[in-house]
Amino acid sequence: MMNTVQFTQMKDGTREEYEFLDHLEQEFNQALPERILKALSELEHSLSGYQVSRLQHSLQTAARAEADGADEDMIVGALIHDIGDELAPYNHSQLAASVIRPYVRSEVTWVLHHHGLFQNFYYAHHFGGDRHERDRYKDHPAYPLCVDFCEKWDQASFDPAYPTPALDHFAPMVRRVFSRKPFDPSVIGQEYSLA
Template structure:
């Protein structure tokens, strides 16, 4: 097996880092398969809802697709709860980190903040401020996140909704994750303030 010569990164050579870059590129070719595997794990996750987390994710993405959303938003919607298993208290930020190199900044912002915005529907039942999302009321993407939660996320717990299988979304996943990471022509610019660490 090919390995680098160093035991500390500071001692690496150009050849070492060329090797690592080649191996990383090969590994990253399997990203979509790993994402699909992670999504399938949501089928056995958190219980109590009328649908599994996987079905919720598929249904959310199907709703976005039916609404005419582009690949960025459909794929982001499919992956929006991917962090539930490993980061239950900041799942939104984990999902946003996964998509950030590949989609426009607006979509990453929506996914990053959807957990906070979603509290509008239930926060008051836990003694929390359901309107906490209002701290972003002047943000240019505020309404987009409100719409995401209303149309795609909170509405996607219906066992009777015609939900396509994961394979239906594979072409869009492959198109998005085949992009050059952090391509400024794709990502664009974030507005002042960027991503708030509070949510």
């Protein structure tokens, strides 16, 4: 019985070794929803200075999406939209989009990928930046959705008085979304360019 592969360079691997590794990867990936939930819980001790923690901000964003009748893909997207803050502070949007991309429809991925740029609308002008930079995407079909995501849910979710459920409330949704077959065309639909 194989415990490890014998090769030290991928080009030397055998079919049997790659089947062995594929089996291990599939087993490991079954725990992805729990790793996502753990990463979210760790946002409690992330970037400070706001009246709520990054976890509370994420929960509140998802709660607002849920209250507005968003579907499960978008609610989970809202929940994880800032999951990349710690590891990718200058491109956290793209990290979050990459994490969720295999499991949700394309427009959710597009919104997460671009939400950081769209959030600049609220503060870039204070630093001499162009708050209307998002308008270069004005003709994209998901543009209005990203504007709404930022306006109704993301930028509004720094309120310590907002009734915000605990992470456990969203855990079943996270488990369902991240347990889907990756890149299922019936879920993803038409792929949008992220450029």
